Amino acid sequence: METQTIISVKEMYKRFPMGKTEFTALENLNLDFAQGEFTGLIGPSGSGKTTLLNILGSLDVPTLGEATVLGKSIGKLNTHEAAMLRRESLGFIFQSYNLLAVHTVFENVEFPLLLLKIPSQERRKMVQEALEWVGLSDKIRSKPPQLSGGQCQRVAIARAMVKKPKLVLADEPTANLDAANSHHILKTMLTLNQELKTTFIFATHDEKVISYLNRKIYLLDGRVDKDEVVTHNK
Amino acid sequence: MIKFLIKGLLRDKSRSRLPIMVVAIGVTLTVFMHAYITGFMGDTIEMNARFTTGHVKVMTRAYAEDASLLPNDLALMQIEELLDSLRSLYPDMSWSPRIQFGGLIDVPDSAGETRSQGTAIGWGLELIANQDELNRLDLQKALRSGHLPRKSGDALLSHTFAGKLGIAPGDEFTLISSTMNGGMAMYNFRLSGTVHFGVEIMDRGSIIADLKDVQLALEMENAAGEITGFSNTGFYHNNQAEKLSDSFNSKFKTDDEFSPVMLSLSQQGNMGQYVQMSEVWSAYVSLIFIFAMSLVLWNAGLLGGLRRYGEVGIRLAIGESKGHVYRSMIAESVFIGIAGSVTGTAIGLGFAWLLQTYGLDISGMMQGASLMMPTIIKARITPTDFYIGFFPGVISTVIGTLLSGIGIYRRQTAKLFKELEA
Ligand SMILES: Nc1ncnc2c1ncn2[C@@H]1O[C@H](COP(=O)(O)OP(=O)(O)O)[C@@H](O)[C@H]1O
Ligand SMILES: [Mg+2]
Numbered sequence: 001m002e003t004q005t006i007i008s009v010k011e012m013y014k015r016f017p018m019g020k021t022e023f024t025a026l027e028n029l030n031l032d033f034a035q036g037e038f039t040g041l042i043g044p045s046g047s048g049k050t051t052l053l054n055i056l057g058s059l060d061v062p063t064l065g066e067a068t069v070l071g072k073s074i075g076k077l078n079t080h081e082a083a084m085l086r087r088e089s090l091g092f093i094f095q096s097y098n099l100l101a102v103h104t105v106f107e108n109v110e111f112p113l114l115l116l117k118i119p120s121q122e123r124r125k126m127v128q129e130a131l132e133w134v135g136l137s138d139k140i141r142s143k144p145p146q147l148s149g150g151q152c153q154r155v156a157i158a159r160a161m162v163k164k165p166k167l168v169l170a171d172e173p174t175a176n177l178d179a180a181n182s183h184h185i186l187k188t189m190l191t192l193n194q195e196l197k198t199t200f201i202f203a204t205h206d207e208k209v210i211s212y213l214n215r216k217i218y219l220l221d222g223r224v225d226k227d228e229v230v231t232h233n234k
Numbered sequence: 235m236i237k238f239l240i241k242g243l244l245r246d247k248s249r250s251r252l253p254i255m256v257v258a259i260g261v262t263l264t265v266f267m268h269a270y271i272t273g274f275m276g277d278t279i280e281m282n283a284r285f286t287t288g289h290v291k292v293m294t295r296a297y298a299e300d301a302s303l304l305p306n307d308l309a310l311m312q313i314e315e316l317l318d319s320l321r322s323l324y325p326d327m328s329w330s331p332r333i334q335f336g337g338l339i340d341v342p343d344s345a346g347e348t349r350s351q352g353t354a355i356g357w358g359l360e361l362i363a364n365q366d367e368l369n370r371l372d373l374q375k376a377l378r379s380g381h382l383p384r385k386s387g388d389a390l391l392s393h394t395f396a397g398k399l400g401i402a403p404g405d406e407f408t409l410i411s412s413t414m415n416g417g418m419a420m421y422n423f424r425l426s427g428t429v430h431f432g433v434e435i436m437d438r439g440s441i442i443a444d445l446k447d448v449q450l451a452l453e454m455e456n457a458a459g460e461i462t463g464f465s466n467t468g469f470y471h472n473n474q475a476e477k478l479s480d481s482f483n484s485k486f487k488t489d490d491e492f493s494p495v496m497l498s499l500s501q502q503g504n505m506g507q508y509v510q511m512s513e514v515w516s517a518y519v520s521l522i523f524i525f526a527m528s529l530v531l532w533n534a535g536l537l538g539g540l541r542r543y544g545e546v547g548i549r550l551a552i553g554e555s556k557g558h559v560y561r562s563m564i565a566e567s568v569f570i571g572i573a574g575s576v577t578g579t580a581i582g583l584g585f586a587w588l589l590q591t592y593g594l595d596i597s598g599m600m601q602g603a604s605l606m607m608p609t610i611i612k613a614r615i616t617p618t619d620f621y622i623g624f625f626p627g628v629i630s631t632v633i634g635t636l637l638s639g640i641g642i643y644r645r646q647t648a649k650l651f652k653e654l655e656a
Binding site: 057059079080084085086087088090092098099100101102103107110112113114115159178 | 235238241242245294544545547548549550551552553554555556557
């Protein structure tokens with residue numbers, strides 16, 4: 001099976017100013033990600049998972065070295081180009097869902113399509129489809145405060161997936177969920193990964209998530225400790 | 235997209251209702267204060283105009299220099315001729331000759347001996363010849379007992395003053411004063427009625443009589459201390475009044491100290507400062523308002539902005555540009571500013587209308603005041619009130635948002651998420 005590299009990180013460093021000195025959050029990272037991966041960045045708190053995910057998502061820039069995502073060098077994008085990359089090709093899922101509380105489920109999922117200026121009828125179809133993926137078609141008119149944590153995270157997945165992005169970045173998506181809900185959303189994401197060939201990169205230290213991954217990148221103090229590809233028959 | 239933003243704005247009460255209320259309250263206060271102060275200052279000016287200064291006043295140069303002493307020996311002569319030329323030159327004004335004087339009111343008993351006495355300030359006004367002065371001073375409304383002067387020899391006294399002197403309508407009394415030529419003047423009047431104006435210095439001890447009687451009493455035939463002029467629009471306009479007096483003075487004023495000179499209200503006594511104040515204060519009020527409201531809304535915006543980091547963060551992550559987020563927040567603030575300002579202007583005008591219609595009696599606080607100020611405070615709604623709160627309301631909302639939005643705009647995108655997770 002031919003695979004295409006969609007992310008390439010070369011000799012990348014990320015440093016944060018800390019008082020008079022600097023704190024190195026990521027140190028000399030070299031990583032490639034192929035399309036269709038279901039990969040996790042695994043490591044204890046503070047190991048640099050979120051920092052790496054933010055850079056891959058063009059929310060932050062490397063201090064040194066190179067991070068190329070979908071052919072774009074993250075450090076060289078201006079804010080508008082970065083916004084366009086996110087708008088067209090990236091989906092985000094967060095630990096704390098980050099839904100817009102005053103908007104309905106439908107409107108939350110619709111929002112990325114508004115930015116892409118997709119016509120209203122097509123939008124409606126796409127939103128309905130995305131809500132079917134996550135099994136929330138009956139909650140279309142509800143607002144986030146009326147939903148359970150698991151349902152909120154499924155809405156967030158639908159929102160990340162509705163535009164069928166090439167890459168989804170999920171930062172501790174199960175941290176606020178119980179086991180049943182965690183497995184539910186992980187199965188949903190795995191199915192989407194297989195059907196749409198969407199690349200997923202997780203930041204996690206949750207064993208439940210880790211059991212679904214087909215590649216595990218262990219981070220320790222901002223460095224790659226282990227990088228293993230798993231072949232399992234789930 | 236716009237629909238999406240409007241939905242968010244309308245549904246999120248802390249984003250719409252609270253700031254709209256803040257703006258509305260500020261605008262209400264501004265509009266109401268403006269109408270109130272305009273009313274109070276305008277009433278004070280008109281009251282001074284009606285009772286003492288006129289919108290403009292003609293006197294001899296010499297009289298004008300010591301006008302507060304009421305020097306009737308320096309009065310205008312041949313006033314019929316002067317009135318004729320004033321009326322033909324300036325037909326949009328109405329002109330009324332007046333004599334102000336000081337004197338002693340002496341009330342005799344049946345034997346002719348003095349029963350009671352009191353010092354009085356007197357006005358000789360055209361009360362019988364025409365209705366102008368009656369209307370101007372609203373004498374019918376001021377009347378507390380008896381009737382207005384109808385014939386020669388009738389006079390009015392302040393209501394409380396008459397009470398102190400112990401006389402009632404129908405009783406006779408004597409005015410003791412000095413004639414124009416410095417002689418002793420004694421003249422008998424019949425009290426036709428008593429008046430109360432609600433103006434402290436008018437109600438303390440005044441006698442009001444027809445001009446003809448006063449001319450006779452003070453031997454001032456065809457003479458008057460002053461000729462007051464009033465704009466037929468009913469309100470004092472400083473520019474117009476000053477232009478008018480300039481035009482008159484260029485025609486009539488000579489080196490002769492008995493030549494007539496015209497002074498606008500603002501050129502008499504300390505009324506000029508008052509007029510000036512009434513012209514600039516509203517500019518100050520709106521500046522202070524813009525400043526204070528911007529500060530309040532800036533802080534409200536900062537709080538709202540902090541609360542909205544989550545929303546801003548997610549919108550950025552989904553691919554909205556920072557500029558677009560910032561502009562949409564400003565558009566929201568324009569909407570909020572307009573909504574709040576319209577509401578505030580309406581409420582402010584409502585309160586002002588109430589105060590304009592019903593007034594507020596503050597005579598209790600004015601006891602002993604020597605200034606001529608109205609004892610009933612009334613607002614006056616002017617066209618200014620329709621925008622004086624509106625524009626500052628909108629501007630300060632937008633400025634407040636501009637300032638608070640900069641924080642979000644300049645923050646690193648990733649940092650917004652850090653704050654979001656915390
Ligand atoms: N904006 C920042 N400024 C300073 N230090 C930061 C910043 N973001 C992250 N760090 C530091 O970098 C390290 C890695 O953080 P992070 O990537 O959030 O770890 P993880 O997601 O693995 O828990 C931590 O020690 C954290 O304190
Ligand atoms: Mg993290």
